[in-house]
Amino acid sequence: xxxxxxxxxxxxxxxxTPYLTAKNYEVIILSRHPQRVKGLPEGASAVEWDGKSADxxxxxxxxxxxxxxxxxxxxxxxxxxxxxxxxxxxSRISAAQAVIEAVEKAAxxxxxxxxxxxxxxxxDRGDETATESSAAGxxxxxxxxVKWEEAAKPLADLTRLVTIRTGVVLTTTGGALPQxxxxxxxxxxxxxxxGKQWVPWIHLDDEVRAISWLIENEDAAGVYNLSAPxxxxxxELVKIIGQALGRPSFAPAPAFALKLALGEMAAVVLExxxxxxxxxxxEGFEFQFPYPAPALxxxxxxxx
Numbered sequence: 614x615x616x617x618x619x620x621x622x623x624x625x626x627x628x629x630t631p632y633l634t635a636k637n638y639e640v641i642i643l644s645r646h647p648q649r650v651k652g653l654p655e656g657a658s659a660v661e662w663d664g665k666s667a668d669x670x671x672x673x674x675x676x677x678x679x680x681x682x683x684x685x686x687x688x689x690x691x692x693x694x695x696x697x698x699x700x701x702x703x704s705r706i707s708a709a710q711a712v713i714e715a716v717e718k719a720a721x722x723x724x725x726x727x728x729x730x731x732x733x734x735x736x737d738r739g740d741e742t743a744t745e746s747s748a749a750g751x752x753x754x755x756x757x758x759v760k761w762e763e764a765a766k767p768l769a770d771l772t773r774l775v776t777i778r779t780g781v782v783l784t785t786t787g788g789a790l791p792q793x794x795x796x797x798x799x800x801x802x803x804x805x806x807x808g809k810q811w812v813p814w815i816h817l818d819d820e821v822r823a824i825s826w827l828i829e830n831e832d833a834a835g836v837y838n839l840s841a842p843x844x845x846x847x848x849e850l851v852k853i854i855g856q857a858l859g860r861p862s863f864a865p866a867p868a869f870a871l872k873l874a875l876g877e878m879a880a881v882v883l884e885x886x887x888x889x890x891x892x893x894x895x896e897g898f899e900f901q902f903p904y905p906a907p908a909l910x911x912x913x914x915x916x917x
Contacts, residue, residue, distance in 0.1 A: 620683035665707035667715035674715040684708035709764035728765040734758035737884040744891040780813030780840030803864035808848030810885035813840035816902035
C-alpha cells in the first residue's frame with residue numbers, strides 16, 4: 614500500500630512517516646530536495662518534485678492508497694510582506710494543482726487524497742464555536758485557507774477527498790510549542806495579548822493518528838477539524854505550560870507589542886478559533902490526549 618506525502622519533510626510529515634511504515638505502508642515523500650531528507654525508516658523513500666506539476670513522480674500516484682498533501686510555504690516563518698503573502702498562497706495552490714494533475718493521469722486512481730488546511734479558515738471568531746459546517750471567516754489566514762481548499766476541490770470528482778483543518782500541533786520538536794516555552798526559561802512566560810483567545814491545539818501523536826484513521830476509514834470524506842475536543846484559552850494553555858515546566862506564567866505579552874514586533878503576522882497568535890473536532894468525534898475517533906495538561910506533560914517530560 615503506497616502513500617505519497619507532499620511536504621513530508623515538515624513537522625507533521627516527519628512524525629507521520631514512521632507511524633505509517635510501522636503499519637506496513639510504503640511511504641514516498643515528495644520533496645524539492647530529496648537528498649536532504651535524512652533518517653527515513655525502512656519502507657520510506659524520498660522522490661523529487663517541483664511543487665507545481667506531476668513531472669517525475671506522477672506515475673507513483675497510479676494505484677496508490679493515498680496522497681497526503683501537506684505542502685506549502687510556512688505561515689509564520691517570515692514577516693508578511695506582500696511578496697511573502699503571495700508565496701504562501703501560490704505554494705499551496707501550485708501543490709494542489711500538481712496533485713490534481715497526477716490523479717487525473719492515473720489509470721488507477723488513488724483511493725484517497727488528504728488535503729491539508731487549517732483552523733485559520735474560521736478567522737477570528739471570539740467565543741463562537743466553529744465546527745466543520747461553520748462558514749469561512751475573514752482576514753489573511755482565512756483567505757489563504759479558502760483558496761487552499763478551493764484549489765483542491767476538483768479532486769472530489771476524481772477520488773475520495775478529505776480536507777483536514779489542523780489546529781496548533783503541539784510537540785517539543787518544532788512548531789509553536791518550543792516558541793511558547795522559551796520565555797518560561799527566563800521566568801518571563803505568560804499569556805499573549807489578553808489571553809482570552811481560544812487555542813485549538815492537538816498533540817502531534819493525535820494529529821498523526823487522526824490522519825491514519827482517515828486513511829483507513831473508507832466512509833470518511835469532506836472536512837475534518839483536527840484539534841483536541843477540550844480546547845482552552847491562551848491564558849489557560851500557558852498556565853499549564855508553566856506548571857509542566859515548574860515556572861510562573863504571569864508575564865503577559867500585550868497585543869500592541871506583538872503587533873509592533875510581528876506586524877500583521879500577530880494574527881497567528883491573537884486570533885481566536887474555538888474549533889472543535891465534531892466529525893471525528895461523531896464518527897468514532899478516540900483521542901489519546903483529549904486534555905491539555907496530560908498532553909503537555911507527555912510532550913515536555915518525554916521530549917516528544
